[in-house]
Amino acid sequence: MRHPPGGAAVRAALVLAAAVASVAAASRASAAETKPPPAATISILAIQASTEDKPACDKELAPIQSALAKSGHNTFRLILRDARAVPYGTAWQREMAEGYSLSITAEEATANDVKLALVWTRTEKDKDGNPKVAELQRLPLTIRKGKYFLSGGWKLKKGALLAAVSVQ
Numbered sequence: 001m002r003h004p005p006g007g008a009a010v011r012a013a014l015v016l017a018a019a020v021a022s023v024a025a026a027s028r029a030s031a032a033e034t035k036p037p038p039a040a041t042i043s044i045l046a047i048q049a050s051t052e053d054k055p056a057c058d059k060e061l062a063p064i065q066s067a068l069a070k071s072g073h074n075t076f077r078l079i080l081r082d083a084r085a086v087p088y089g090t091a092w093q094r095e096m097a098e099g100y101s102l103s104i105t106a107e108e109a110t111a112n113d114v115k116l117a118l119v120w121t122r123t124e125k126d127k128d129g130n131p132k133v134a135e136l137q138r139l140p141l142t143i144r145k146g147k148y149f150l151s152g153g154w155k156l157k158k159g160a161l162l163a164a165v166s167v168q
Contacts, residue, residue, distance in 0.1 A: 039088065042116075045148075047061065048076070067148070099123045100121070102121075115140070115141075118151060136154065150162060
């Protein structure tokens with residue numbers, strides 16, 4: 001069987017075009033896999049820590065109980081649990097307890113870690129009853145994905161306020 005003149009060139013061009021398309025598709029898929037997600041999923045546990053005659057720890061806090069014990073307290077109650085997808089570069093501010101707030105900004109991520117900025121503030125009323133916000137602490141940190149970072153120790157009416165922060 002004879003092929004028309006130039007048929008080999010057409011077949012070669014089609015094979016080359018298919019190969020280029022395949023390489024381009026693989027390159028796009030690879031770029032999509034290495035591109036960081038648009039948001040970090042941040043979890044916060046607000047904890048009331050105190051020292052009491054009979055030590056206790058809420059069962060939801062059992063995975064981090066040994067870290068909590070290093071705070072010098074022996075009783076730990078979960079007072080708030082929250083999680084949110086936070087776009088990189090955007091701050092998420094969460095009211096915690098008794099005027100305390102925690103602002104968290106996910107700055108950048110690697111395969112295993114996320115760089116965060118934590119800012120603790122407290123809102124109190126001045127002598128005229130107007131709210132006044134005071135920055136208590138600014139803390140840059142890098143946290144391993146899936147692990148908790150413990151922060152705080154702020155005085156509450158009963159005990160202290162701690163926050164356990166995790167990121168995915």
